[in-house]
Amino acid sequence: MPRRGLLIILSSPSGAGKSTLAGRLRAWDASLQFSVSATTRAPREGEIDGKDYFFVSVADFQDQVADGGMLEHARVFGNYYGSPKAPVAAAIDAGRDVLFDIDWQGAQQISNSDLQKHVLSIFILPPSITELRRRLESRGQDSADVIEDRMQKSWDEISHWDGYDYVLVNDDLDSTEAQLRTIISAERLRRSQQPQLVDHVRSLQSQFGDKT
Amino acid sequence: MPRRGLLIILSSPSGAGKSTLAGRLRAWDASLQFSVSATTRAPREGEIDGKDYFFVSVADFQDQVADGGMLEHARVFGNYYGSPKAPVAAAIDAGRDVLFDIDWQGAQQISNSDLQKHVLSIFILPPSITELRRRLESRGQDSADVIEDRMQKSWDEISHWDGYDYVLVNDDLDSTEAQLRTIISAERLRRSQQPQLVDHVRSLQSQFGDKT
Numbered sequence: 197m198p199r200r201g202l203l204i205i206l207s208s209p210s211g212a213g214k215s216t217l218a219g220r221l222r223a224w225d226a227s228l229q230f231s232v233s234a235t236t237r238a239p240r241e242g243e244i245d246g247k248d249y250f251f252v253s254v255a256d257f258q259d260q261v262a263d264g265g266m267l268e269h270a271r272v273f274g275n276y277y278g279s280p281k282a283p284v285a286a287a288i289d290a291g292r293d294v295l296f297d298i299d300w301q302g303a304q305q306i307s308n309s310d311l312q313k314h315v316l317s318i319f320i321l322p323p324s325i326t327e328l329r330r331r332l333e334s335r336g337q338d339s340a341d342v343i344e345d346r347m348q349k350s351w352d353e354i355s356h357w358d359g360y361d362y363v364l365v366n367d368d369l370d371s372t373e374a375q376l377r378t379i380i381s382a383e384r385l386r387r388s389q390q391p392q393l394v395d396h397v398r399s400l401q402s403q404f405g406d407k408t
Numbered sequence: 409m410p411r412r413g414l415l416i417i418l419s420s421p422s423g424a425g426k427s428t429l430a431g432r433l434r435a436w437d438a439s440l441q442f443s444v445s446a447t448t449r450a451p452r453e454g455e456i457d458g459k460d461y462f463f464v465s466v467a468d469f470q471d472q473v474a475d476g477g478m479l480e481h482a483r484v485f486g487n488y489y490g491s492p493k494a495p496v497a498a499a500i501d502a503g504r505d506v507l508f509d510i511d512w513q514g515a516q517q518i519s520n521s522d523l524q525k526h527v528l529s530i531f532i533l534p535p536s537i538t539e540l541r542r543r544l545e546s547r548g549q550d551s552a553d554v555i556e557d558r559m560q561k562s563w564d565e566i567s568h569w570d571g572y573d574y575v576l577v578n579d580d581l582d583s584t585e586a587q588l589r590t591i592i593s594a595e596r597l598r599r600s601q602q603p604q605l606v607d608h609v610r611s612l613q614s615q616f617g618d619k620t
Binding site: 358387 | 531533534562563567569577587593594595597599609611613616
């Protein structure tokens with residue numbers, strides 16, 4: 197029986213380092229597939245369609261939701277965001293793990309879906325709120341109002357930390373990256389993630405029958 | 409809220425390297441406490457009471473079982489074996505993880521006990537039955553009959569591999585040791601193993617209230 201991939205969900209308030217960490221994980225393990233979200237918001241400068249997001253119209257988005265084509269979706273700041281199901285299903289059926297950079301609402305929807313047995317969810321907490329604000333401000337791309345909105349949403353996100361399997365405090369990117377690698381490596385060693393062991397045990401059984 | 413320790417159960421057929429690996433894990437992390445089993449069998453040469461086993465009489469063993477003093481117990485080859493509860497409870501209450509080198513019957517009893525939330529169970533499979541037999545014979549301390557008994561018990565043990573959280577094939581001691589470290593390190597990062605994070609989130613919440 198072939199292995200099915202894991203759905204690895206990373207959530208955190210913006211500014212806690214999640215995107216940097218997701219990028220490092222892909223550099224560590226090129227077999228990790230990133231789940232590219234669909235959104236109805238306008239592209240920001242430098243964002244590439246199909247890489248950063250799938251930029252779609254509201255009508256297309258709603259059609260996909262109606263057809264059951266989104267693993268999860270939500271409306272945030274007036275825009276829709278969602279995780280298209282087809283590329284995820286194809287990846288995990290081929291035994292590849294898929295990484296999701298999504299918020300607690302999406303995490304909850306995927307954790308309650310029919311794929312829940314394959315979900316590994318990780319929440320990343322910032323070391324302090326001061327540090328979170330500093331990181332949001334240092335991007336220099338948002339107005340004060342947008343930053344306040346983001347801070348408000350940050351607290352909303354943090355308050356759902358206790359729905360996750362693993363929780364890390366990102367004091368230091370290198371240690372947090374190492375912890376993420378450890379968690380993913382360990383989860384791959386779970387019995388439920390190694391269906392090929394059934395064949396190994398059958399082979400042991402047949403050797404046992406031959407020799408004793 | 410202080411962290412409670414994990415009950416880390418290692419099971420495998422004899423000859424699969426379990427004792428060597430348990431020793432290596434203690435060398436890696438001196439805070440790991442070994443659960444010393446009680447037994448009614450006679451000490452083998454070199455075995456130290458209180459270190460290798462607690463050697464007790466059948467009457468004492470049965471009294472402890474009757475008093476609820478054993479986390480698990482079983483009769484194997486006419487002798488009783490069991491894990492005394494008191495030292496384990498003291499260790500996990502102090503936040504220390506406890507390592508158990510026990511068979512599937514013991515693993516099942518502990519996994520169904522009131523401590524099940526703290527149990528992490530790992531099964532170690534041999535690469536082949538030929539290799540298992542070779543390791544049992546190379547000890548040179550057992551008669552052919554005893555080796556046949558052990559081989560029979562080995563298969564009985566292997567056939568329960570699918571009741572464990574994690575399963576490793578011990579092809580190579582160094583890699584298997586590394587996998588065990590990875591699993592234990594990851595399990596310590598589970599939210600349920602980090603009750604101190606409640607304080608961190610409370611602190612974030614109070615900072616959030618102050619600054620925004």
